[in-house]
Amino acid sequence: MPLYHNEDQAMLADTARGFIAEEGNIAKQLRHWRDRNCKDGFGHGLWKQMAEMGFTGMLVDESDGGLGMGHVEAGIVLEEIGRNLTPSPFLTSSVLAATALKHGTDDLKGRYLPGLIAGDSVFAVAIDETAKHRPSRITTRAEKSGNGFKLSGAKSFVIHGGSADMIVVAARTSGSDEDADGITLFAVPKDASGMSHDVVRLVDSSMATHTKFDAVELDGDAVIGEIDGGRAVLDAMLLAGRVGAAAEGVGVARGAMDMTVDYLKQRKQFGKLIGEFQALQHRASHLYSEVEIARAATIKAQQLLDGGSAHADLMASVAKAKVAKTARLAVQEGVQMHGGIGMTDEYDLGLYMKRDRALAEFLGDAYFHANRVAELSGY
Amino acid sequence: MADLDTFRSETRSWLEANCPAEMREPVRDESDIYWGGRRATFKNDAQKAWLEACVAKGYTVPAWPKAYGGAGLSPAEAKVLREEMGRIGARPPLSSFGIWMLGPALLHFGTEGQKQRFLNEIARGEIRWCQGYSEPGSGSDLVSLQTFGEDKGDHWVVNGQKVWTSYADHADWIFCLVRTDKADKYQGITFMLFDMASEGVATKPILLISGNSPFCETFFDNVAVPKSYGDDCPAYVGQINRGWDVAKYLLGHEREMISGADGGDRTAGIGAAMKRHSAKLGDELDPVLRAELAMFDVDALAYTAMGEKFLDEIKVGKAHPAQPNMMKYAGTELNKRRHELMMAVGGSRSLEWDSEETEGGKPSRTWLRTKANSIEGGTSEVMLNVIAKRILDLPGA
Numbered sequence: 001m002p003l004y005h006n007e008d009q010a011m012l013a014d015t016a017r018g019f020i021a022e023e024g025n026i027a028k029q030l031r032h033w034r035d036r037n038c039k040d041g042f043g044h045g046l047w048k049q050m051a052e053m054g055f056t057g058m059l060v061d062e063s064d065g066g067l068g069m070g071h072v073e074a075g076i077v078l079e080e081i082g083r084n085l086t087p088s089p090f091l092t093s094s095v096l097a098a099t100a101l102k103h104g105t106d107d108l109k110g111r112y113l114p115g116l117i118a119g120d121s122v123f124a125v126a127i128d129e130t131a132k133h134r135p136s137r138i139t140t141r142a143e144k145s146g147n148g149f150k151l152s153g154a155k156s157f158v159i160h161g162g163s164a165d166m167i168v169v170a171a172r173t174s175g176s177d178e179d180a181d182g183i184t185l186f187a188v189p190k191d192a193s194g195m196s197h198d199v200v201r202l203v204d205s206s207m208a209t210h211t212k213f214d215a216v217e218l219d220g221d222a223v224i225g226e227i228d229g230g231r232a233v234l235d236a237m238l239l240a241g242r243v244g245a246a247a248e249g250v251g252v253a254r255g256a257m258d259m260t261v262d263y264l265k266q267r268k269q270f271g272k273l274i275g276e277f278q279a280l281q282h283r284a285s286h287l288y289s290e291v292e293i294a295r296a297a298t299i300k301a302q303q304l305l306d307g308g309s310a311h312a313d314l315m316a317s318v319a320k321a322k323v324a325k326t327a328r329l330a331v332q333e334g335v336q337m338h339g340g341i342g343m344t345d346e347y348d349l350g351l352y353m354k355r356d357r358a359l360a361e362f363l364g365d366a367y368f369h370a371n372r373v374a375e376l377s378g379y
Numbered sequence: 380m381a382d383l384d385t386f387r388s389e390t391r392s393w394l395e396a397n398c399p400a401e402m403r404e405p406v407r408d409e410s411d412i413y414w415g416g417r418r419a420t421f422k423n424d425a426q427k428a429w430l431e432a433c434v435a436k437g438y439t440v441p442a443w444p445k446a447y448g449g450a451g452l453s454p455a456e457a458k459v460l461r462e463e464m465g466r467i468g469a470r471p472p473l474s475s476f477g478i479w480m481l482g483p484a485l486l487h488f489g490t491e492g493q494k495q496r497f498l499n500e501i502a503r504g505e506i507r508w509c510q511g512y513s514e515p516g517s518g519s520d521l522v523s524l525q526t527f528g529e530d531k532g533d534h535w536v537v538n539g540q541k542v543w544t545s546y547a548d549h550a551d552w553i554f555c556l557v558r559t560d561k562a563d564k565y566q567g568i569t570f571m572l573f574d575m576a577s578e579g580v581a582t583k584p585i586l587l588i589s590g591n592s593p594f595c596e597t598f599f600d601n602v603a604v605p606k607s608y609g610d611d612c613p614a615y616v617g618q619i620n621r622g623w624d625v626a627k628y629l630l631g632h633e634r635e636m637i638s639g640a641d642g643g644d645r646t647a648g649i650g651a652a653m654k655r656h657s658a659k660l661g662d663e664l665d666p667v668l669r670a671e672l673a674m675f676d677v678d679a680l681a682y683t684a685m686g687e688k689f690l691d692e693i694k695v696g697k698a699h700p701a702q703p704n705m706m707k708y709a710g711t712e713l714n715k716r717r718h719e720l721m722m723a724v725g726g727s728r729s730l731e732w733d734s735e736e737t738e739g740g741k742p743s744r745t746w747l748r749t750k751a752n753s754i755e756g757g758t759s760e761v762m763l764n765v766i767a768k769r770i771l772d773l774p775g776a
């Protein structure tokens with residue numbers, strides 16, 4: 001498969017670019033909700049519109065009412081979301097939760113997928129337990145209790161946790177904290193008693209929760225996949241989420257880079273456009289080169305994932321790490337090359353810097369994934 | 380798709396039948412590479428048999444038309460052939476600047492007569508070419524070159540000096556940028572082809588910091604270059620005084636080649652191999668060095684994807700015409716980093732200059748050689764200039 005978009009994908013990219021630039025732009029969404037101290041941090045109206053565009057259920061199988069598309073297509077939407085810093089539950093709901101639910105029973109799918117596809121429901125995932133992403137260690141426990149389970153523990157960095165209708169929770173049902181086996185994934189409804197959220201606003205104005213589970217009673221049918229065999233579901237979900245986050249990061253990097261290159265063509269100092277200075281030209285050219293490479297790695301990871309390749313996992317970590325490094329470079333160079341105006345709240349560039357920081361942390365930063373590349377490569 | 384599958388299985392059996400086992404071993408040193416030419420000798424029978432099989436099949440230049448010694452493969456078929464050769468580790472049967480550089484220029488700008496003659500000679504490995512571009516006073520600012528061809532009616536008399544001429548001392552012919560109009564900087568250069576055995580041509584190898592001499596100084600002292608080699612076969616490519624167009628086109632190919640975009644082990648991650656190497660030396664990777672190797676592998680594997688994307692896009696004309704500059708920049712900087720890390724892993728063993736254990740100082744000599752990667756064929760700084768001007772459209776660039 002060639003490493004560029006085919007005709008259908010190019011058409012989707014055109015549609016997504018136009019729609020998200022129009023409806024999901026910074027003024028209409030990110031600033032609008034931020035400046036109103038919105039408790040959700042995103043607009044439900046846009047989420048509904050995204051459903052009308054067919055985006056929400058793109059990864060859901062056709063037999064389950066979705067579009068049955070792949071991660072290349074989801075990545076196309078995510079890149080535009082990244083470019084416009086559009087706050088939305090797309091990554092947590094349409095990529096992460098949708099991937100987990102592929103492993104769910106028909107009953108679970110019937111309960112949650114229609115709401116996802118219609119843009120009526122929002123989903124979150126609860127994986128991290130400490131301040132760094134470390135899914136190998138899961139201490140939140142679910143004990144057998146009658147026909148169901150009792151869930152106890154705490155999760156952090158649950159994006160959209162406060163506004164989610166259902167949270168996918170990775171919990172331990174057997175074994176010790178570091179064991180690979182003994183994990184089970186649960187679909188925990190928002191009204192489950194014993195669950196409490198400490199809502200926190202993050203640097204990028206997205207809303208996350210520290211969520212506590214105090215003997216939360218769950219029915220047996222809340223289980224996604226196999227009891228004690230949830231690691232496979234969790235890995236599939238993480239893989240999809242990381243590739244998706246990389247695509248969004250490419251959008252963030254490209255957005256910041258485009259703004260910066262434009263600025264170099266407008267701003268004058270010493271009687272010249274600053275883009276005439278070679279010191280800045282070389283930095284912009286280097287940035288362009290890194291962004292192109294990061295994007296290629298991301299599309300490669302998407303294609304490998306869609307093709308079911310055994311190398312998808314390695315390439316996903318390559319892409320996530322490369323994008324994290326590159327988007328970081330893009331926002332840092334962006335602010336520096338803009339000078340003072342890049343430090344102002346009124347100008348959008350700082351918003352890119354904030355978004356990159358949060359997005360890079362989500363599902364593992366560059367250090368986590370570089371280490372993973374080494375481990376998967378055998379050193 | 381079915382056709383490609385058929386082609387793949389046919390190619391697989393053809394390679395099985397025709398590629399000798401010795402030609403599936405990794406290239407160990409220069410003598411394992413067959414460059415062709417009037418003075419070439421084969422290292423062994425396998426090298427000869429492999430070349431002859433490929434020449435007969437058109438596989439020394441698989442994507443060139445059959446009429447010019449190629450196999451006329453489509454881009455998709457050529458990719459299949461590359462993959463199948465890669466699968467069994469088959470060496471290229473023939474390497475040459477004729478294949479990589481002059482060939483593409485002739486395919487684009489050449490006359491039918493030039494293609495018939497020169498392309499077929501290149502495809503059969505009969506003539507080894509070298510490239511006469513840089514001069515002592517014209518490196519990054521190549522267009523300022525001074526080597527002059529004085530018009531004598533049916534021939535030119537060429538005087539001047541080239542430098543960094545790769546393997547000029549082994550080459551049969553040269554494709555050479557020669558000033559033919561001193562009044563016009565850009566439209567005063569002719570892309571000439573002539574025999575290195577001509578009277579007045581002299582070469583002198585340059586000893587590099589690696590201890591090797593892959594490059595020469597090349598001197599032209601009243602060299603008579605005929606304007607034509609027969610019917611429809613001029614001694615210049617393109618038009619007289621418009622050689623810069625050809626040179627620019629070719630630089631794209633050269634940058635692509637140096638970038639390592641077409642894969643091979645240059646573009647793969649190295650961490651696992653470095654861990655094994657370290658263990659062999661009785662050491663283990665320092666945690667900080669391991670971390671740097673991991674960060675390097677991220678960049679290297681991402682660049683491999685970029686190389687694949689770049690080649691896919693070139694095939695369908697989707698790549699930005701200045702994209703080879705980006706590939707060259709990123710690929711050569713990466714390669715320098717790779718060898719810095721390899722030297723660090725090798726420790727004091729990698730410092731040895733001519734020991735048997737290091738196959739004659741291969742680690743240190745290769746490490747030193749890579750420092751030229753970001754200079755030859757256009758420096759990294761020139762690449763960044765070109766990206767700024769042609770891709771980012773920055774002012775005054």
